[in-house]
Amino acid sequence: MKKEQQRKVRRIKSDNMQAFLMILPFLAGFILFSYVPIIYILRYAFTDYNGFGESNFTGLQNFVRVFQRDHDFWQSLANTVILSAGKLLVEIPLALLLAVLLNKKLKGLSFFRVTLFMPAVISAVIIGLVFSLLFASYNGMINGILQNIGLIEKPINWFKTKPKAMLILGIASVWQNYGINMIFFLMALQSIPEELYDCASIDGATGIKRFFKITLPMIAPIFQSILLMAIVGSLKVCDLVLACTNGQPGGTTEVVMTYIYKSFFGKSGRNIEVGYASSMALITAIFLGIVTVIYLKATKRLKDLEV
Amino acid sequence: MGKVKKNIFNALVYLILALFFVISFFPVFFTFMSSFKSNLEVLTTGNTLIPKHFVLENYTKAWQAADFSTYTKNSVFLSFFCVIGAILSSTMCGYAFSRGKFKGKEIIFYFMISSMFVSLGSLTLYPLLMIMKTVHLNKSLWGVIIIRVFGMNVTNLFIARGFITSIPQEIDEAAKIDGCSFFGIYRRIIFPLCKPLVATVAILAFRSAWNDYMLPMVFTMTNTSRMPLVVGIMHLKSSGEAASSWNLMLAGTAISLIPMILIYIGFNRFFISGMTAGAVKG
Numbered sequence: 001m002k003k004e005q006q007r008k009v010r011r012i013k014s015d016n017m018q019a020f021l022m023i024l025p026f027l028a029g030f031i032l033f034s035y036v037p038i039i040y041i042l043r044y045a046f047t048d049y050n051g052f053g054e055s056n057f058t059g060l061q062n063f064v065r066v067f068q069r070d071h072d073f074w075q076s077l078a079n080t081v082i083l084s085a086g087k088l089l090v091e092i093p094l095a096l097l098l099a100v101l102l103n104k105k106l107k108g109l110s111f112f113r114v115t116l117f118m119p120a121v122i123s124a125v126i127i128g129l130v131f132s133l134l135f136a137s138y139n140g141m142i143n144g145i146l147q148n149i150g151l152i153e154k155p156i157n158w159f160k161t162k163p164k165a166m167l168i169l170g171i172a173s174v175w176q177n178y179g180i181n182m183i184f185f186l187m188a189l190q191s192i193p194e195e196l197y198d199c200a201s202i203d204g205a206t207g208i209k210r211f212f213k214i215t216l217p218m219i220a221p222i223f224q225s226i227l228l229m230a231i232v233g234s235l236k237v238c239d240l241v242l243a244c245t246n247g248q249p250g251g252t253t254e255v256v257m258t259y260i261y262k263s264f265f266g267k268s269g270r271n272i273e274v275g276y277a278s279s280m281a282l283i284t285a286i287f288l289g290i291v292t293v294i295y296l297k298a299t300k301r302l303k304d305l306e307v
Numbered sequence: 308m309g310k311v312k313k314n315i316f317n318a319l320v321y322l323i324l325a326l327f328f329v330i331s332f333f334p335v336f337f338t339f340m341s342s343f344k345s346n347l348e349v350l351t352t353g354n355t356l357i358p359k360h361f362v363l364e365n366y367t368k369a370w371q372a373a374d375f376s377t378y379t380k381n382s383v384f385l386s387f388f389c390v391i392g393a394i395l396s397s398t399m400c401g402y403a404f405s406r407g408k409f410k411g412k413e414i415i416f417y418f419m420i421s422s423m424f425v426s427l428g429s430l431t432l433y434p435l436l437m438i439m440k441t442v443h444l445n446k447s448l449w450g451v452i453i454i455r456v457f458g459m460n461v462t463n464l465f466i467a468r469g470f471i472t473s474i475p476q477e478i479d480e481a482a483k484i485d486g487c488s489f490f491g492i493y494r495r496i497i498f499p500l501c502k503p504l505v506a507t508v509a510i511l512a513f514r515s516a517w518n519d520y521m522l523p524m525v526f527t528m529t530n531t532s533r534m535p536l537v538v539g540i541m542h543l544k545s546s547g548e549a550a551s552s553w554n555l556m557l558a559g560t561a562i563s564l565i566p567m568i569l570i571y572i573g574f575n576r577f578f579i580s581g582m583t584a585g586a587v588k589g
Contacts, residue, residue, distance in 0.1 A: 133349075
């Protein structure tokens with residue numbers, strides 16, 4: 001009897017050990033690839049390391065440079081915020097509208113659900129490249145269409161000035177993401193119990209009133225996480241910009257991720273400045289953290305107000 | 308609502324959806340059409356959709372002279388190992404987190420989930436390259452594969468844990484009595500039951516590996532013969548011959564798009580359910 005029990009205990013111990021061992025390689029990889037890079041950035045942010053040779057501790061010099069002299073960094077951060085805000089103002093209502101339409105009980109809507117989602121499976125680089133060609137300056141498709149329907153007389157040079165180039169980035173980004181957000185909203189809408197609408201129609205609520213009184217409050221919690229993901233995703237935009245404008249004209253459409261990447265690797269005629277890029281990365285990481293916290297606080301208050 | 312009014316309303320719904328169908332497909336259609344144009348036609352008369360002459364040589368030239376055969380091979384290589392790795396990592400971790408009973412399990416789980424908030428996108432590219440340099444994998448796609456597989460994908464972990472938790476416990480209890488070990492139950496019983504999970508994870512992993520740009524780009528910067536498709540396309544764009552090779556770039560883009568779109572048409576259910584799983588549970 002005692003032997004039997006001992007065997008059982010040994011067995012459980014062995015099972016628990018195996019469970020832990022199955023996770024261990026991934027836990028190690030996770031720490032190595034998620035946290036060690038942050039330590040790396042913290043370590044070099046206070047040095048003048050340039051990728052080769054030795055690094056000297058320079059205290060807060062990098063940060064002084066970012067805050068006092070690096071106008072381009074702040075421009076890239078501002079661009080990121082403007083681009084994100086602008087495109088989300090279009091993308092989120094558009095995705096919600098399409099989701100509401102797809103949630104109707106009509107024939108053939110699953111076809112549209114599948115086809116409208118398709119852009120989400122295409123590489124951001126390819127999207128950037130194709131949109132830069134669609135909006136090509138003199139003989140591009142879009143110029144051709146606009147000329148044909150008589151909206152413009154002469155072809156527009158879309159990538160000559162910053163506002164227009166930013167507009168193209170925004171359009172490409174909306175195209176890339178509206179499908180996936182639409183599906184998120186659709187799933188949220190489908191989780192609303194049918195009876196709620198039945199009650200509402202007895203009470204005489206229809207159309208738009210129904211949308212604001214029932215639909216929106218019911219999807220508010222999911223809305224909050226969809227919007228958070230969309231905001232954080234937009235602030236981290238990188239590939240799309242590299243492929244579409246690559247910061248042109250004259251570095252004015254650089255976003256914060258591309259700007260820092262170019263400092264780390266010495267691209268677009270810049271020097272390799274690992275130390276300096278690390279301090280910008282640190283500032284950006286803190287900025288992203290602050291945005292997330294403020295967002296969560298602000299939306300929590302909104303939800304409380306509703307109740 | 309009157310019947311006529313309702314019909315008009317429904318027609319409007321279809322009209323709006325049809326408009327967005329066109330908007331969704333137009334850039335892709337445009338890419339395929341342009342990939343058959345001569346370079347001169349791409350550069351001078353980009354505003355006509357259908358090519359004057361279908362230039363099939365764009366594809367043979369891209370495939371042979373512009374090295375897109377190598378890029379495709381590299382993309383297949385990268386995607387293959389990322390997919391296999393994602394299947395193993397997500398089913399193993401999902402199983403261990405769902406059924407395992409060891410100290411600190413919950414803490415480790417939430418610690419790994421926290422990566423959603425510490426993921427800094429392109430900011431960590433350089434440190435990742437340096438980490439891989441210490442084991443001399445900074446100039447190969449193996450570095451990318453190791454980072455992608457062992458770096459863990461939180462969405463996959465969520466889906467896998469949820470799926471495996473929904474498998475009835477009685478099944479593994481029976482195997483346990485028969486003397487099957489913890490890992491044995493995974494290998495013989497749980498893993499074979501995970502087919503729908505494997506399909507979802509495989510498709511998500513394929514999508515991200517096939518479309519991945521920044522990480523493979525920095526790992527192949529000095530070694531063009533290891534570049535995957537997307538990186539190769541951008542490499543051609545930034546090279547000195549960009550203006551004279553738009554037709555090749557477009558053919559390359561089409562080569563990269565075709566498998567993705569075919570797989571999407573075939574398995575769109577898995578794409579949609581997988582890519583949205585993170586939002587609902589997270």
